Amino acid sequence: MNKKYDYLIVGSGLFGATFAHLATRRGKRCLVIDRRPHLGGNIRCECVEGINVHLYGAHIFHTDNREVWEFVNAITEFNRYTNCPVANYKGRLYNLPFNMNTFCQMWGPLTPAEARGKIEEQRREAVEALGGRAPQNLEEQALTLVGNDIYRTLIQEYTEKQWGRRCTDLPAFIIRRLPVRFVFDNNYFNDRYQGIPVGGYNRLVEGLLAGSDCRTGVDFFHSDYRDWRRHADRLVYTGPLDEYFGFRLGRLDWRTVSFRTRVEETPNYQGNAVVNYTSHDVPYTRVIEHKHFECFGPEVDACPRTVVSEEYPAEYKPGMEPYYPVNDERNNALADAYRALAAREQGVLFGGRLAEYRYYDMAPVVEKVLALFAAPAGEESVFAAEESLFAAGEGPVPPAGEGQ
Ligand code: FAD
Ligand code: UDP
Numbered sequence: 001m002n003k004k005y006d007y008l009i010v011g012s013g014l015f016g017a018t019f020a021h022l023a024t025r026r027g028k029r030c031l032v033i034d035r036r037p038h039l040g041g042n043i044r045c046e047c048v049e050g051i052n053v054h055l056y057g058a059h060i061f062h063t064d065n066r067e068v069w070e071f072v073n074a075i076t077e078f079n080r081y082t083n084c085p086v087a088n089y090k091g092r093l094y095n096l097p098f099n100m101n102t103f104c105q106m107w108g109p110l111t112p113a114e115a116r117g118k119i120e121e122q123r124r125e126a127v128e129a130l131g132g133r134a135p136q137n138l139e140e141q142a143l144t145l146v147g148n149d150i151y152r153t154l155i156q157e158y159t160e161k162q163w164g165r166r167c168t169d170l171p172a173f174i175i176r177r178l179p180v181r182f183v184f185d186n187n188y189f190n191d192r193y194q195g196i197p198v199g200g201y202n203r204l205v206e207g208l209l210a211g212s213d214c215r216t217g218v219d220f221f222h223s224d225y226r227d228w229r230r231h232a233d234r235l236v237y238t239g240p241l242d243e244y245f246g247f248r249l250g251r252l253d254w255r256t257v258s259f260r261t262r263v264e265e266t267p268n269y270q271g272n273a274v275v276n277y278t279s280h281d282v283p284y285t286r287v288i289e290h291k292h293f294e295c296f297g298p299e300v301d302a303c304p305r306t307v308v309s310e311e312y313p314a315e316y317k318p319g320m321e322p323y324y325p326v327n328d329e330r331n332n333a334l335a336d337a338y339r340a341l342a343a344r345e346q347g348v349l350f351g352g353r354l355a356e357y358r359y360y361d362m363a364p365v366v367e368k369v370l371a372l373f374a375a376p377a378g379e380e381s382v383f384a385a386e387e388s389l390f391a392a393g394e395g396p397v398p399p400a401g402e403g404q
Contacts, residue, residue: 005031008228010220011238013041015352017208018369030212035219040205049305051291052200058288062194063363069193075207078195084186085274089153099181112182122147141172158278161285162313196293238352241338249337254322261309267301269308284310325357
């Protein structure tokens with residue numbers, strides 16, 4: 001039977017939208033559905049007081065991959081925003097990531113050589129305790145990376161708030177992302193390219209979804225689209241991995257965040273887009289002042305008000321938004337078991353943060369979709385190994401209460 005669409009894409013986040021864009025460019029017909037009332041997934045912005053508010057937390061695009069950077073800039077222009085978060089620990093401010101500014105604020109003025117010596121002294125005990133083996137958890141990783149003072153002031157309590165778990169129970173890789181530098185450089189990322197879309201992320205989403213049919217407020221599992229083969233040849237699923245299989249092997253854990261957003265009657269509330277609160281005394285982890293993503297210099301005062309959001313991390317419960325996969329041993333093993341089921345699903349591609357249960361940033365999501373569409377040498381307009389992307393299997397499981 002001739003279907004109306006080549007692809008039904010569940011989820012209009014960056015994975016689904018990038019997929020839709022590349023498929024449409026190749027002449028495929030896409031229908032994108034999302035259960036939220038809007039398109040864009042976690043990169044959705046809402047304009048308040050003329051300021052683009054990042055509805056699902058601060059999103060800073062950063063990458064070392066030129067192809068990815070050129071791809072997104074061809075959709076919409078990006079500005080020169082550079083993320084330089086500041087940490088507030090019990091009323092004292094420190095620059096992040098860990099660099100010469102942080103070391104001066106922590107221990108008083110130092111040269112780079114002296115700072116190295118200080119860090120070595122701070123790390124020594126933890127390095128000796130490891131006896132040559134690799135760090136097994138986040139605490140060991142942090143102590144051997146930056147030592148005791150920085151760990152206690154800027155990492156331990158923040159991380160325990162963020163993840164709701166002790167640092168000894170968290171994987172080391174979470175902290176490996178943070179740079180340690182012996183130069184006065186507050187740029188949070190080492191990547192060559194960084195910025196925010198001029199006019200906000202909705203422009204990126206609109207550009208990516210131009211040419212696709214889109215429906216919001218439609219839940220795949222509670223709609224006619226569950227029987228997707230009636231509508232499309234292939235399914236691209238970017239929702240939670242365990243939900244697709246009706247949680248039949250058990251539920252994956254997630255961390256979620258709630259955002260308390262308010263308008264402040266001042267043009268400049270905290271002087272920076274991101275301020276982290278690294279002590280247990282404050283219940284939220286970060287305060288985001290959204291205007292600083294897009295207003296620079298005198299533009300900051302041009303708007304008399306400002307919008308700020310506090311971020312409160314929480315354990316995910318059904319009905320909340322799943323944000324961060326919890327990559328501990330239990331969840332990694334369970335995710336592997338679900339991935340084995342996913343690999344057998346006929347005509348279905350599982351992609352993105354939720355469906356792969358991976359702690360992806362935006363750029364790796366775009367990179368992944370670009371790679372899916374990369375043409376083999378000499379065959380420019382052909383999907384690379386398209387058949388092998390969409391594997392064999394049984395179809396989605398009906399949600400609980402609807403019979404299986
Ligand atoms: P999502 O954006 O989550 O999109 C998935 C979509 O699927 C959602 O819209 C959802 O409603 C929809 N969906 C799910 N199930 C169904 C269903 N059954 N039916 C219909 N629709 C469904 N990355 C960075 O690079 N820089 C940052 O600064 C950054 N900050 C972040 C801050 C926070 C608080 C979070 C949570 C993430 C951050 N990220 C950041 C990561 C970034 O959000 C992700 O990499 C990106 O959103 C992944 O896109 P996605 O399409 O996989 O998922
Ligand atoms: N982190 C920390 N102190 C900070 C900022 C980050 O200890 O002030 C740790 C924390 O464990 C966090 C990890 O670094 O989970 C990664 O933080 P990042 O801000 O890069 O990630 P995001 O929360 O934005 O995904």
